[in-house]
Amino acid sequence: MNSHLIDNISNTVLNNFVDRDKYSAVGGLSASLVANESANTNVYRILKNELQMCDDFIFAVAFITKAGLSQFLSVFQDLDKRGVRGRILTSTYLWFNQPEVFKILINIPNIDVRIYTGKDQKTAEPLPFHAKGYMFSHENGYNSAIIGSSNLTSNAIMKNYEWNLRVTSLDNAEITKNISDQIEAEWDRGIELTDAWIEEYTELYKKNHPKLIAAADVAESTEVYQIDSKIVPNKMQKAALDQLTELRQSGKQKGLIISATGTGKTYLGAFDVRSFKPKRFLFVAHREQILQKSLESFYKVIGGNRNDYGIYSGNNREGLDKKYVFATVQTLSKPENLALFAKDSFDYVLFDEAHHLGASMHQRIFEYFTPKFCLGMTATPERTDNFNVYKLFNYDIAYEIRLQDALEENMLCPFYYYGVEDYELNGETIDDTTSLQRLVSEERADYIVRQTKYYGYSGDKLHGLVFCSRKDEAKGIAELLSKRGYKSIALTGEDGIARRDEVVGQLEVGVIDYIVTVDIFNEGIDIPCVNQVVMLRNTESSIVFVQQLGRGLRKFKDKEYVTIIDFIGNYKNNYLIPIALTGDKSHSKDSARDSVDLEPIFGTSVINFTKIAKERIYKSISQSNLTLKKKLHDEYMNVKNKLGRVPLMCDLQRDSIDQSVIASKYKQYNAFLLAMDEEEFVLTPFQEQVLSFVTVELSNGLRKHELLLLNALLQGELTDEQYVQILKEAGCYVNDAVLGSVDRILSLAFFDDKSKPNKVSYGDTEITEHHAGNYRFNDKIKAELTNNDFKVLFEDAIKTGLLKAEQYDASQPFTIGCRYERKDACRLLNFNKRVPGQNIGGYFIDKDHDTCPIFITYHKSENISETIQYGDYFKNPSVMHMYSKNKRRIEGAEIQKLYRGVEEGKPALDMHMFVKKSDDEGTSFIYLGPCEIIKGSMQQEFSRRQDGKEDPIVSMDLKLAVPVDADRYYMLTEK
Incomplete structure (x- = not known):
């Protein structure tokens, strides 16, 4: 065993059993408590991420519900495509597991299921099986086990007060080996799940399951x-x-x-x-x-x-x-x-x-x-x-x-949304131009039936709605579904109210399984029994999407959730799907991508995309223009109509267009208003320059310090002591470096030299002056603030920034999980001057403040220069293996600066890691936290060029102070 691994194990043991503050768990070995703390931290998310990254798995769990199992169906399907198999050992204890659960399990092709049969050695009586254990194996030799109180039920993995211990070890470690051996022993004694067994169990279940009082129609x-x-x-x-x-x-x-x-x-x-x-x-x-x-x-x-x-x-x-x-x-x-x-x-x-x-x-x-x-x-x-x-x-x-709030309050029936790829034939996928012949082909119908059967529904009887894009398609799909044993009737705008009511009545009493329609049931129809909604159409608008989703959200007896199956083709409008599901109106691509990556949870409603469906949405987001004037104008008018006046930028920021969209496209809010055909304010060119500076550089809310100073100066001059007190009361970190940075930002000195084009666009006038222990507005700015139009927009830009700042932790320069550009890091790390992005590259050592931001594009484009085609990768959620810039040697000045103090355990550089998945995500990176080079991890390597020659390059391991959370880690590392 090498010394590096021994150090990792030593530190992990010391962290877990001796002193968590003094030692850090690294190297993938860990032990931690898993509980249902929030929508972002719960047992469901941990299980899901373990599944997504494993090479095989086994569950030993007594109780399983349809809802609990259904939340992982997309993951199981993706694992099947990867060739990953799993096993589930469960029981008949207390007759808790419904026969329907076993019917779902037996139809998951890559999962083997057995039923526990353990008996008391003395009496030969069946032993109660009450285990709750989940084990995952990974190709790198690690095993993970989650043992505790959570059964595979929706409540147990999402909202109940549950305790589970998660342990990750090497594959022959004592603790996980003991767990594995115990599960394997019971697995060997288990009965294989078969159709015949399910049939027998169903009859026994009817006799033995406690008779529940019939619930009234809810x-x-x-x-x-x-x-x-x-x-x-x-x-x-x-x-x-x-x-x-x-x-x-x-x-x-x-x-x-x-x-x-x-x-x-x-x-x-x-x-x-x-x-x-x-x-x-x-x-x-x-x-x-x-x-x-x-x-x-x-x-x-x-x-x-x-x-x-x-x-x-x-x-x-x-x-x-x-x-x-x-x-x-x-x-x-x-x-x-x-x-x-x-x-x-x-x-x-x-x-x-x-x-x-x-x-x-x-x-x-x-x-x-x-x-x-x-x-x-x-x-x-x-x-x-x-x-x-x-x-x-x-x-x-x-x-x-709104919908998301109502789901959080448990006022609606939870939904399980599955975004799955639409049918593909000979490499061609359904898209906006697909012919009717392919939309209603026998092959597509078979595929649709396989998916609807796989994802299922809640309740004893199917009551489904299918939304199509064309009348002929609706009629064709209804015929094909009926032919396959799912009695279906098509309804279109050609059908009168009486006919619609008649067909709805047939669906409600179970005479038919599906109503196949084109838009007519978007609203004004109430069918509480609907337990499966199938979307076979392009998403034309987020309003219509939510209306169609809403057809299944009414609570009803025996309906624990509604299944939403969205067949995602190569549609240009796929970017609307995450926007509609989350109610996001920001028009920000970063926000849309995060919704797809992190698959948000509302109450107990969950969102799942298959890998291919995700890729189609990513492609649509990258190719779409969320800031087209018409799209922004429609959103702007919605806010204006709601307020009954011309909105300010802070009005939009609260629940609509994000400040970043206005800053990047229009520079300042009056230019945006003019583009929206409003002429509410009249500004001089100089006033526009000042507003551009505040909007672009400060209104992003990344740092409160400048905003709080400008806001206070609107009331008059203030002393150093007063300003520091304002910062402390706002929970901001305060030190000489950041105070000096504020001065450079507001005097525009930060934007000098190589960033001169920015200075020209902002003008040459200092915004504030700081002399003899006092802060004040520059005289020219002070004079301009007597102009009401300028003052209103100046104050609005400050309010917008303070509103955005609520997203960030003011007590730290950066907030883990938030996005930053290279230029943002220059400012927030108190650089004396802004450094152009191309000069920063993968990392930049600021010798004035001993700081070093590191920017890693995890999946690099094949088209980029071979000189920056570095193979950076995560070893585990705590450690990133990183390569230096090209043509670097360990003994070189740059590498020595990076490594200074590491041997003594006191790294000289304050290092911060920022990562993005690929260049398709634009210019922003996700902040993962402070990091440091692991002692002894530096190695001299050589990269081979296309001409056959080799260039020196240095590799090293960087340890993050805070491990990457499970969802973010999977999102970044997923290929």
């Missing part, structure tokens, strides 16, 4: 709480009702509720009407089916005489004289029908799906009646037709809860 009871037969508001509804009351108390006559589909908007309306006690009430919707269900919900909440409720629609005019009238837009909007009602007939009017109020029929009703209060409810207020629903309700938003 399609409605999950939207409210029912106590002693009295319906009371849920958490969201209570908050919304309080705000509606406050709105009316302030004299407002209109209000808008923005609430995700399935969160109980109808009951919310009923609760508010009950509180308002109107003499007459009008509910307006665009479908009679909605009216009938809404009427029943209102009656449950308000009660009273059932004859006081009536529908006014088509041939049903019973509601004409009722106290509570439920009317369709189509019927009520006719002038002759409106004339039957006095303008003040209703003192409370509620418009369902209020985003449709831009249509002439809706407008006619809205403008006709004069109620004391009017409420609009919608899940999608954003429009692409420039209609402003906010204006109709005087910009008074009573309450807002």
Whole structure:
């Protein structure tokens, strides 16, 4: 065993068992607690990442649920493509595992399953099997084991209070060898899972499983709480009702509720009407089916005489004289029908799906009646037709809860989203131009059925919706699915309401398995039983994507989750998928990529992409232009419509276009406004230069220090002591180096010499002056701030920066996991001058401050120069094996500067590591933390050039102070 490995083992043991502060665990050997701490740190994420990187695995786990197993189906599928097999040992203990679980397990092609059969040696009675262990083997000779309290259930791996010990060792280590031997012994005694065994178990399960009290239909009871037969508001509804009351108390006559589909908007309306006690009430919707269900919900909440409720629609005019009238837009909007009602007939009017109020029929009703209060409810207020629903309700938003928030609050049925690659034939994949013949081919239908069967659904019976892109495709797919035993009916815009309702009824009672449609079920349809949504179309808009996803999000009895299977072809609009899933409106490519890489979790809803599907989305993100003027204009108008005024940059930053987009494309906010056809502010060229400086260099929020100084100077001059106190109160790190850097930044001295083009664009005037212990604005800047237009935008740029700064840890120069460019590192490491990126290259030693940022592109392009084609790689999450620049020798001055102090255990350089996966990610790198060269790891090597000659190069191991988190590590190292 070499001395380097011995040092690693020694340090790991000392870290784990003696002193974690004094010693660091390196070399991949570790022991740690795994618990469900957050959406980013839980048992599920650790298991998933271990699976993604392993070469084989075995689970010994007593209890498995469909939900727990389903969360890993995409990973199992990718492992199968890699030729990786696994084993699962489980049990029949307490009859917990449902037969459906075994039916899923037996259909996972690369997993062998056995059932525990251990017996007591004295009595020969079956032993209860209550193990929870997961083991993974890796090609580098390491084994990982996770042993503890977590069964393979959704709750146990995501939200329950669970404790598990994770141990990583070499493959013949005592602890993992003991665990492995125990599992193997039980595996050898286990019964192989077969179809015959499942059939027998199913009958025994029916007899032995504890009889559960039949749950009532929760399609409605999950939207409210029912106590002693009295319906009371849920958490969201209570908050919304309080705000509606406050709105009316302030004299407002209109209000808008923005609430995700399935969160109980109808009951919310009923609760508010009950509180308002109107003499007459009008509910307006665009479908009679909605009216009938809404009427029943209102009656449950308000009660009273059932004859006081009536529908006014088509041939049903019973509601004409009722106290509570439920009317369709189509019927009520006719002038002759409106004339039957006095303008003040209703003192409370509620418009369902209020985003449709831009249509002439809706407008006619809205403008006709004069109620004391009017409420609009919608899940999608954003429009692409420039209609402003906010204006109709005087910009008074009573309450807002979006999809991701509703999932976090457990108000909706969780979804398991699987982004899988669409069918490929002879190297050709489905794309925007694929012919109908290929879309409805027998081969594609077989592939679709394999995937839908593999990913399954929650519940005893399939109730599926399939979204297609063309009418002919919908009809063809419905025929092909029916031919394969999944009875399906196609519905398109050609089918009337009666036909649609008939088919929906057939889906609900299980007469058919799928409704195959083109867009008509995006909204205005409520089918709570839907437990599988299949997307066979290009994502044209994030609004439509969320609407279609939302068809399955209503809670329903026996439905633990809804399965979303998105067949991803080579579509240009694939970049919209992560944007829609996360609700991200930043228009930032970095943000979109992070969503794909990290696969965020909302509540217990999970997002999974197969490797190929990910690659297709990456390609779309790289090739897309998220900052096209039209895209930015649409987003800008949504915010403007919501606010009822011209937004400032800080307004956009809160929940919309990111500052980085404006800074990179327009330099300063007034230029952006002009591009949006706004002429709100008038600036001089000098004022534009100053705003460009603040926006580009400071409003990114990477460092609060300059922003806090500028913000304080708006109130007047301040002393050194006052400034330092402001920094400390804001939680900022303070030292002479950073204070000197602030001076250089705000005097523009930092941008001198080789960065002269930047100085020209920013002007030559210092922003602030620092003399004799006092800070003040430069006289010219002070004079310009008397101009209101300039002052508003100057203050806005500062506010935006402080808002962005909330994403970063102000107590440190960098925040682990955040993205930085080379130029950012120059500033945040207090360089005297900005160094051009090409001069920094892979690393740069700043001799003035003994700092060295290191920039590593993990997967380098094959087209780059052979002189920088270094093979840097992670040895494990704590250690990066890095190569020096070309033509370097250990005894050379540069390498000696890097290594100075390492032998003595006191490295002279303050080193920081930044990594990006590839050049496709642009110019930003992810900060992984401070690092140092491992003593004795430097080696002289030689790189061979194409001409056959060799150049000297030095390799070394860098130890990170904080190991790379599992998700980020897999994302960076995945090929």
